Amino acid sequence: MPVVTPILVLIILAAGTVAGGLGSTLGIGGGIFLVPFLTLGMGMPIGVAAAISLTTVIGTSSTVSAGRTGSHLINFRLGMVLEVATAAGSLLGGITAQHMNQHTLERIFAAVTVAVGISTVTRLNKRNIVRGDGLDCGRLGSRYLEEESGGVVSYRVKRVPLALFASFVAGNVSSLLGIGGGVIKVPVLNAWCGVPLRAAAATSAFMIGVTAAAGAIIYYGNGQLIPPLAAAAILGVRAGSIAGMRIGSRASARSLKILLAVVLFAVSGLMLYRSLQ
């Protein structure tokens, strides 16, 4: 267990701000940056880092989702269907996290992020949307007003079983490694299920609150959550994610995808490095 000092609290506050800013811009929470920082940078056990990170993920999800209400970017129906799978995955992950060999998981995680990063890069110019509001969106599809073009964007959701499976895996990885799981869900929803990146990111950000809560409560019960460090990280991430949200709606879809791919490759490298130590 790390010793809580004012300096450590301040470092975590700053790291949280950066992680929150990047995370909310990409719709993948801040955990993907915070966990490698806390484990590789600050030398914390992965369980302690994961517990802190999961609480920040809840904060990011709630802040970002509350700020987005009214924009119709969040697909509530799709989110609630997928939450059934993601919460189940998270629950199982949280329970097994205490007994598992982390190195194996880190390698799987590194492989998954590389695969998803490649798929994001190869689909940079593909758009899953139909202009105008004439399209029948089906039961789970939706439409929203795109800020960039000022037009209405419509989409249908394809391959729902795949989305459910990805959500289950995301929930599982989320609890085991302390990330939100958006890093898996957003690219799958975008690349294979027909959901535009913006809507996929908003819906994922909405869901990860539930994912992270299911995992965080288990870490809390197991005594791995250190309140002052979690408080510093949450406050930092909250400040950062409010700033990131403003940038996110202005940046273009293409540059967001490139940024996401870069992040995926970097995280993959870090995870692989960690698993080989």
Added chain:
Amino acid sequence: MSVDADLERRLGRVLTVGVRASTVFLAVGLALSFTSGATSVASWLMTTGLLILMATPVARVATSMAEYVRHRDWTFSILTAIVLLELCAGVVAALVFHRRL
């Protein structure tokens, strides 16, 4: 469509209240923990803040379920009820781990 807009507004309110309340508890608790003498109060505030934060998504799912039941949308009532049960199972698992400490 108006059902969804109504739901969106309600959920936004639940999330905002939860996050703001937990932020206040965490910020005051963290500030107090730096000024010596009030450490037990500080840790109580921070723990309460964390519990409020973890309860926020649960409250959001519960609100969704209540809304779907009110509108007699049984498919989504059942789906949200399952999510709520899964979250409750998480609390049970946490209590089991806690007792083993």
